[in-house]
Amino acid sequence: MNLNPFYHLRRYRELEWRNTDLVKRVxxxxxxxxxxxEEKKSLETQLATLRKEVIEKDNRIIQLSDLLVPKAAEYxxxxxKEKRGNK
Structure with a gap:
């Protein structure tokens, strides 16, 4: 144990400075x-809207394919039939 009173004062000040530095950092x-x-929240909302758009476009593609596939099969x-009739 150091009996020099200035040692303890200096040590106390050093600890106080460290504490203030830690508080600033934290x-x-x-x-x-x-x-x-906040950035995560905004990215999550963007992701949700993009997922919604993808689902809507996917549903639109399915609807269009439902319309076009029967026409293509008919064609x-x-x-x-025409080729068979020509033979």
């Missing part, structure tokens, strides 16, 4: 965490 990190949370069968 508060800065908390701000970053909050910003990242193919018509062509086959």
């Amino acid at each position: 508060s800065g990190q908390l701000k970053q965490i909050e910003e990242l949370r 193919v069968s018509k062509n086959r």
